Amino acid sequence: MDIKFYNSLSNSVELFKPLHEGKVSMYVCGPTVYNYPHIGNMRPVVVFDTLRRFLTYVGYDVTYVSNFTDVDDKIINESIKENKTEKELTEFYIDQFKKTSAEIGSLLPNVTPKVTEYIKAIITYIQKLVELEAAYVVDGDVYFRVSKIQDYGSLSGININDLLVGARVEENIKKESPLDFALWKRTSIGVNWDSPWGKGRPGWHTECCVMIDTIFPDHFIDIHGGGYDLKFPHHENEIAQAEAMHHNKIARYWLHNAFINFGNEKMSKSVGNVILAKDLIEKYGGPTCRLVILNTHYRQPVNFTDETISAATQEVNKMTSAYRQIALQLQINNVDINQGKPEYIEKFLLAMADDLNTANALAELYVTIKDANQNLRNKEINLQKLTNLFKTLTDMFYILGLNITYKKLSDDDKLLYKKYLSTKADKQFDVSDKLRSILMEKEIL
RNA sequence: GGUUCCUUAGCCAAGUUGGUAAGGCAAUUGACUGCAACUCAAUGAGCAUCGGUUCAAAUCCGGUAGGAACCUCCA
Numbered sequence: 001m002d003i004k005f006y007n008s009l010s011n012s013v014e015l016f017k018p019l020h021e022g023k024v025s026m027y028v029c030g031p032t033v034y035n036y037p038h039i040g041n042m043r044p045v046v047v048f049d050t051l052r053r054f055l056t057y058v059g060y061d062v063t064y065v066s067n068f069t070d071v072d073d074k075i076i077n078e079s080i081k082e083n084k085t086e087k088e089l090t091e092f093y094i095d096q097f098k099k100t101s102a103e104i105g106s107l108l109p110n111v112t113p114k115v116t117e118y119i120k121a122i123i124t125y126i127q128k129l130v131e132l133e134a135a136y137v138v139d140g141d142v143y144f145r146v147s148k149i150q151d152y153g154s155l156s157g158i159n160i161n162d163l164l165v166g167a168r169v170e171e172n173i174k175k176e177s178p179l180d181f182a183l184w185k186r187t188s189i190g191v192n193w194d195s196p197w198g199k200g201r202p203g204w205h206t207e208c209c210v211m212i213d214t215i216f217p218d219h220f221i222d223i224h225g226g227g228y229d230l231k232f233p234h235h236e237n238e239i240a241q242a243e244a245m246h247h248n249k250i251a252r253y254w255l256h257n258a259f260i261n262f263g264n265e266k267m268s269k270s271v272g273n274v275i276l277a278k279d280l281i282e283k284y285g286g287p288t289c290r291l292v293i294l295n296t297h298y299r300q301p302v303n304f305t306d307e308t309i310s311a312a313t314q315e316v317n318k319m320t321s322a323y324r325q326i327a328l329q330l331q332i333n334n335v336d337i338n339q340g341k342p343e344y345i346e347k348f349l350l351a352m353a354d355d356l357n358t359a360n361a362l363a364e365l366y367v368t369i370k371d372a373n374q375n376l377r378n379k380e381i382n383l384q385k386l387t388n389l390f391k392t393l394t395d396m397f398y399i400l401g402l403n404i405t406y407k408k409l410s411d412d413d414k415l416l417y418k419k420y421l422s423t424k425a426d427k428q429f430d431v432s433d434k435l436r437s438i439l440m441e442k443e444i445l
Numbered sequence: 446g447g448u449u450c451c452u453u454a455g456c457c458a459a460g461u462u463g464g465u466a467a468g469g470c471a472a473u474u475g476a477c478u479g480c481a482a483c484u485c486a487a488u489g490a491g492c493a494u495c496g497g498u499u500c501a502a503a504u505c506c507g508g509u510a511g512g513a514a515c516c517u518c519c520a
Contacts, residue, residue: 011449031520044520074518157448158516204518227520232448258450259520261513295457295469299450301513307456311470318469321483351459359459363468373484377477429479440482 001058003353005223006299008231008254009155013355016253018222024060025216026052026223027251029208029230030112032069033093034078037100038274039289039304040260046290046401047257047298047356048225049106053399054352066109067211068094070116071201076190086191087116100277103286105401111215115207118214119193122202125210125245126183126195134244138174140186140198144205146179149240155254156232181205181237205237212250224251228258258301260293275304287402288312294358294400319365319393320404322372326390327406328444329376332414335383340391344368348396358400365396407443417444 003016018024028048031041052064070090079089098108115122126142129135134148146152146160153160160179182203184195192199213219219242226235235254242250262275281289291312296302330337344364351360372389375382397404407413420435439445 029520032518038520040520042520047520072518156515159447161447228449229515229519232515233517257520259514292457297459300458301451303457305456307470311457314470318483325483357459359457359469360467363459366468370485377484424479427479433480436481445482 001349001353003055003058004355005253005255006355008256009249011157014253016222018060019218019220019252022059022061024055024062024223025218025221026062026064026225027208027212027216027221028064028066028109028224029226029234030066030068031097032072032074033090033097034072034075035093037097037277039277039280040274041097042100042104042277042289043260043293043298043302044225044227044257045101045106046104046293048255049101050294050358050399050401051223051225051255051356052109053107053401054349054356057395057399058349058353063111063216064109065111065113065211065215067207068097068112068114069204069207070094070114071191072204073190079190090114090116096278100281103281104277105286105290105403107401113211113215115202116191118207118210119202121214122206122210123184123193123195125206125213125241126202129183129241129244132244134241135183136176137197140200141174141182142184142197143175143180144183144237144240144244146177146181146240149243152179152240153232153236155236155239155249158232158236181233183241205234206241208234208238209241209245209250213245219246220248221251223253223255225255225257228256231256255298257298261301261303262305280304284309284313285316287316287404290401291316291362295362297359298356315366316402316404319369319397319402322369322376323390323393323397323404324406324443324445325376326372326386326393328409328417329381329386330383330390331409332417333381333383335387337387337390340384340387340389342392342395343388344371344392345395348399352399361396361400365393365400368392368396409444413442413444 004013005016006012007014026048028044031037048064048066052062055062068090070086075086075090079086082089094114101108126135129144130137130142133145135142135144183206184197184200184202186198186200188199190201192201212221224235239249242248277289288309289312292304292308293302295308295312302308327337344367348361348364351357351364354360368389372386372393375385375389409417416435417439420432420439423435424432436445
């Protein structure tokens with residue numbers, strides 16, 4: 001199957017060819033952990049988890065790495081505010097992030113490195129950059145020398161001269177050029193480490209490079225993902241460091257997800273319209289929140305509104321209901337529930353392979369649901385067909401990360417259901433209604 | 446100011462190697478039904494606007510209007 005991705009490096013859709021046959025290496029920039037994740041943080045978590053599930057399903061051996069930034073000014077400030085150590089603070093929010101990610105249906109990446117575990121490697125990496133004259137030391141700080149890199153700005157299409165003219169470039173007289181960025185910051189406040197340049201802590205842009213360098217032996221990976229806003233400067237700076245170190249752009253394919261808006265306005269900490277993911281998930285459920293995200297292509301903005309949420313709620317109910325009814329029929333008839341061959345999955349996978357077109361993939365899921373409902377209405381039930389549809393739905397739910405479940409029936413459950421049917425047939429509605437509510441409580445109906 | 450992008454039915458949304466618009470939600474009508482829920486069927490747009498290229502454009506080119514993001518910590 002041909003898989004295509006929109007590569008931000010070329011601004012075009014490209015055929016995916018992994019570096020090693022049958023294997024995929026991918027890295028996604030993770031969060032800075034100083035607060036509960038907001039719903040916007042969940043977009044890359046959902047998008048790249050779905051990508052990983054899809055690649056795994058079609059047979060790739062995927063190594064998925066996503067980091068936690070647990071060293072940062074904001075963390076230091078927040079821990080002072082909360083009167084905790086940085087470690088206490090970050091450990092708590094890392095757990096929260098993992099919990100929320102799981103609730104929205106995302107699997108844990110294979111590796112989730114933290115900056116604090118990589119300080120030694122980061123120092124070594126920076127030392128090498130200094131030796132290569134791609135970095136310079138000023139007064140305990142280390143800066144990257146952007147002028148060393150020929151095509152700096154190639155990812156975001158930013159012209160260096162425009163940047164230099166722009167009024168918003170910070171002034172820092174220590175730096176040779178305003179474009180140069182900090183690799184190591186001298187500091188006495190907050191957590192810090194000894195280094196050849198004195199006490200300090202690493203800058204943000206180096207950690208991803210070092211983690212990729214350490215975890216992936218090629219020093220080059222297939223897919224690098226992250227939010228659109230990370231393109232500049234973060235990813236540009238990652239590329240600059242890798243160019244200096246290895247003469248490569250770190251990753252073959254650069255994928256960027258768009259944002260989640262609320263009421264057509266970007267959610268951001270400075271605007272103050274941040275909605276915490278855990279609150280939304282608690283209110284509407286993980287699958288519904290995930291479906292709102294997957295309903296739109298990952299490069300388009302998603303707008304969370306009452307209407308989009310309620311549409312997704314309806315759909316999740318529809319999927320759940322059909323799935324449970326099939327499971328019920330198969331189990332009542334003592335059919336092996338896992339014996340089916342998937343139908344409709346071909347077109348589903350083709351949509352996914354087309355730059356992760358989840359909207360079109362979902363259309364195939366709805367076709368499957370409709371087929372299932374039509375079959376369930378038939379007086380004579382085709383068990384083989386239902387088994388196939390069950391397998392289809394199971395696989396699609398898996399790939400999309402929609403945590404929709406069915407109840408495994410005990411013998412008692414089966415008896416209960418049969419009794420429900422027989423009392424209903426005998427028009428003992430007071431009895432059958434009670435049985436029905438029990439069955440619904442047990443999530444069998 | 447620079448860069449990138451968007452505008453498709455009430456709402457969400459897919460669709461660019463050009464050939465007469467997927468899907469979902471809501472709505473209306475009908476079917477099923479002891480009741481409830483669920484479910485099934487049928488019904489709607491010529492693609493912001495103006496102009497160009499073409500046998501043919503939502504899809505290519507140009508103008509106009511409106512909107513967004515990045516250039517500053519942010520997914």
